[in-house]
Amino acid sequence: MNAQLVTLAIEEVPELIALIKARFSKANPDEPPPSSEQVVAAYKTAMQSSLALDDQWLAAHPEDTPPAPVVEAAPEAAASTEPAPSTSGG
Amino acid sequence: MKRFRHLLIAPLLLITLVTLVAAPACGGNKPPNLTPEASADFTKTRVIQSIDVIFNTAVAANAQNPPLLTTDTVRKIVLAHKAFLVILDQPNWQSKLISALTQLQNDLSSNEAAIVTPYITLALTILQGVSS
Numbered sequence: 001m002n003a004q005l006v007t008l009a010i011e012e013v014p015e016l017i018a019l020i021k022a023r024f025s026k027a028n029p030d031e032p033p034p035s036s037e038q039v040v041a042a043y044k045t046a047m048q049s050s051l052a053l054d055d056q057w058l059a060a061h062p063e064d065t066p067p068a069p070v071v072e073a074a075p076e077a078a079a080s081t082e083p084a085p086s087t088s089g090g
Numbered sequence: 091m092k093r094f095r096h097l098l099i100a101p102l103l104l105i106t107l108v109t110l111v112a113a114p115a116c117g118g119n120k121p122p123n124l125t126p127e128a129s130a131d132f133t134k135t136r137v138i139q140s141i142d143v144i145f146n147t148a149v150a151a152n153a154q155n156p157p158l159l160t161t162d163t164v165r166k167i168v169l170a171h172k173a174f175l176v177i178l179d180q181p182n183w184q185s186k187l188i189s190a191l192t193q194l195q196n197d198l199s200s201n202e203a204a205i206v207t208p209y210i211t212l213a214l215t216i217l218q219g220v221s222s
Contacts (some may be wrong), residue, residue, distance in 0.1 A: 011150050012209070015143055033121035036128030046138045047175060050145070054172040057149065063162055071204035 129172040133220045134178050137187070145171045147209045163202050170194045187217060 034042070116140060120132050121125065148167040151158035159167075177186045195210050 004222075007154070012097055012143060012147055016148060018139075033123070036123075036125040039121070039128040039132045040126060043135045046135050047178070049132075050142055050175055051172065053142075053145065054168050054175070057145075057168050058165070061165060063165065 134183075135177065136220055137213070137217055139176070140216040141171060141174045141191075144206065144209045144213060148206060151205055158205055159202060163198070166197065167206065169196065170197075184217065184220075188214060191217070 120129060124132060128163065147162045148159055152161060152164045170193075174187055175188055177183050177190060180186060191210050191214055195207055198206060
């Protein structure tokens, strides 16, 4: 469990480092800052790719799919014999 | 549970370090001369990056053997992640997103929260940084 958690944290390190780099990245004086159009386009791209990731995962894991075979499910008699509604007219 | 918490020290230390480093710098290098819309989109792009970490962590935790998070839990997180993205295009998105992230945190069981909470906290910290 410990190793798994550490592995999981380590797997996320590149992404976290990328976040830090994005925070600290200084604008290169030789490069012009991104234009408003570029920033808006980058946002739309990030939004679409994130939504696509969600959709891909959800499509690959449909909710109807049973998560695991139920081993300890005891066969219960589900026959519920409800009495038929009597139409006692009187 | 105490033992389990102890096992989380390494990831938590990492996240705490990243949070401490990242938080003060969250909106520090926004390009000048952006239109208001582009300025907002610049901030939102940062937020997308932070909530994507939650998604990626959940999927990676589910891929571990044995899985650290069940598929049902990951589905809950993926659906929440999708809702976060929808919120970004709504008015007053900052406060709505903070509420949604907090709601996700509360919806998870203690064991699940122990794995995902550091990343939710990171996203909340970044969000609060860019919102201020």
